[in-house]
Amino acid sequence: MGLAIALAALALAVFLSLALGARSIPLADVIGDLFHPDGSQDATIVHELRLPRTLLGLGVGAALGLAGALMQALTRNPLADPGLLGVNAGAAAAVVIAVGLFGIGGLTGYVWFAFAGAGAAAVVVYLLAAAGRGGATPVRLALAGTAVTAALLAVTQAVTLLDREAFETWRFWWVGSLAGRDSETLAQVAPFLIAGALLALALARPLNALALGDDAGRALGAHVGRTRVLGGIAITLLCGAATAAAGPIAFIGLAIPHVARAIVGPDQRWVLAYSLVLAPLLLLVADVLGRLVVSPQELQVGVVTAFVGAPLFIALVRRRRIAQL
Amino acid sequence: MSVEAPRILPGRVVRSPRGRVALRVERRPFVVGCLLVVLVVLLAIVGIATGDYPLSPREVVETLLGGGDPSSAFIVETLRLPRVVCALLVGGALGLAGAIFQSITRNPLGSPEIVGFTWGSAAGAVLVITVIGSSTGAAVSGGAVLGGVLSAVLVVGLAWRHGIQGYRLVLVGIGIGLVTRAFTEYLLTRARVEDAAQAAVWIAGSLNGRGWEQVRPLALALVVLVPLALTLGRTLRALELGDDAARALGARVDSGRLALIGVAVALTAVATAAAGPIAFVALAAPQVARRITRGSGPGLLPSLLMGALLLEASDCAAQRVWPAQQLPVGIVTGAIGGIYLAWLLASEWRGRRSG
DSSP, rough: OHHHHHHHHHHHHHHHHHHHHOOOOOOOHHHHHHSSSSSSSHHHHHIIIIIIHHHHHHHHHHHHHHHHHHHHHHHTTTTOEEEEHHHHHHHHHHHHHHHHOOOOSSHHHHHHHHHHHHHHHHHHHHHHHHSSSSSOOOOHHHHHHHHHHHHHHHHHHHHHHHOOHHHHHHHHHHTOOOOTHHHHHHHHHHHHOOOOOOOOOOOOOHHHHHOOOOOHHHHHTTOOHHHHHHHOOHHHHHHHHHHHOOOOOOSOOOOOOHHHHHHHSOOOOHHHHHHHHHHHHHHHHHHHHHHHHHHSSOOHHHHHHHHHHHHHHHHHHHHHHHHOO | OOOOOOOEEEEOOEETTTTTSSSEOOOOHHHHHHHHHHHHHHHHHHHOOOOOSSSOOOHHHEEEEEESSHHHIIIIIIIHHHHHHHOOOOOOOHHHHHHHHHHHHTTOOTTTTTTTTTHHHHHHHHIIIIOOOOOOHHHHHHHHHHHHHHHHHHHHHHHEEEEEOOOHHHHHHHHHHHHHHHHHHHHHHOOHHHHHHHHHHHHHHOOOTTOOOHHHHHHHHHHHHHHHHHHHHHHHHHHTHHHHHHHHHHHHHHHHHHHHHHHHHHHHHHHHHHOOOSSSSSHHHHHHHHHHHSSSOOOOOHHHHHHHHHHHHHHHHHHHSSTTTOHHHHHHHHHHHHHHHHHHHHHHHHHHTTT
């Protein structure tokens, strides 16, 4: 029932995303333009600009939401988020290096770098946080993620400051934006997003067992090590592809699983399903907001999600139960 | 970290004649501190001596003492000395601020740039550069100080709940840091490419072209802040024992912590105003200092010296390794930060295995 409402809201967000912007088109016309393109200017805008952008928003949002839910389940940590923990920054730094140093153009070329960067950053952050006594507490994980992000940022800066052209593209891409992506971008990352999403959904059951702790999970028949590795692969695929397409976007992966848990409780199967629907909803709404707030210019979606997500993050931190987990 | 056998407090106690002021001096930190001072001075001389017009160390010392011929006097006093002094002061301030923050948050990664204050400064400065269009040193510095202090007030205000807890401060700071970073990056996309490039160099943290006009306000601020920080060091040491123990020792826990945060934020803000948000000095310096001195407490003075040493060494490297590029020093410290993180990782893992 709840899921049906969420899906309806998502459909509405899709239509709004198709309709609103620097040149707003009435909703009734959007549907007509979508299914019977008549070659008018509005139809071209819907088909060439807003449809790819909206579909990409759906894909990227779903990927970030799923990745956040997976990370929070795997690390049993309420503050895990691909943006906060440096995974997106790893992908971003690898992409900048690929473009700036190796001259690799085209998304099919650098998406592999994005995977490598995302995977490496995730492993390093987790090791940094889990090292020493006490294990990976929320604070340690967040600190390790931020520190690794800072180091990666220095690498990115070094590349971009030496190369004015890389800087020009970097400063628009690094913020996290859906603007100006064509349908080709979507087609190139879609296979990776779908593979990652399927893998994530397949892990729901063992994740439920792992939620009870490693030992209890093992007793319930879950393969702890295999689940971790597969989960890591799914996160890498989802974050790497999403970042390669839209740039690093923070807070979606943090906020959505919490909302999902508040609605359906701790069952990972439902949490993942809700994250899959709610995350693109949030991303599309943020994107539409960004188009309207400073119209006719645009606020990049990464900026909007930061301003929307940060208050939620701080509210989470101020709740004693979570911060002491 | 290994647990050492309990022992009587090490070191000698130095007292003023009537015993009003007493200071415990440990031998190893003292020796290390003296060595660090010598190293800093040597490195500063090397920094002044090398460059496009190399001078001999002897000429440098003579010029600094008031002798030397006019041309070398110009090179030393107008071109190179302010930059070196700036590096030392900024590095020292960052090292000190880092030591205070790491002690308060009880985490080797809890330094001002990680907790988000430097991004507040960056947002303020980039706002001045891109929107107001002013690139004069004073306006940018003012923006940086204002941005840093505002974001710090915001963080402390939001983290306050029956006093300040280290972990809450860290997490709220990271959240605010992400917002200010998103804001800064948004400003960068709005700006003309020349302004954006200039702002990007500033964000990386650079000492290029720093003159006496940057050094003077920084030095004035540090004359006030450094003694203040060192006197608060006692409270910091008590706080490391935990809130209850600190209260039992007579320390004012909440107001003391607030004062310490205030001083550390001010140190970070003035350092950032002078040189931009230089990464990882505040993170690495206190840790390295602590390992070398093997001291038990926060080790404020060694951290200060180590910060100055690290930044001056990084600036020498930035200038000499790629002389043509004028690479910002923040890039070098960023690389050092990466090495530092790897080292922290390795040593923590080793420590875990050995127990």
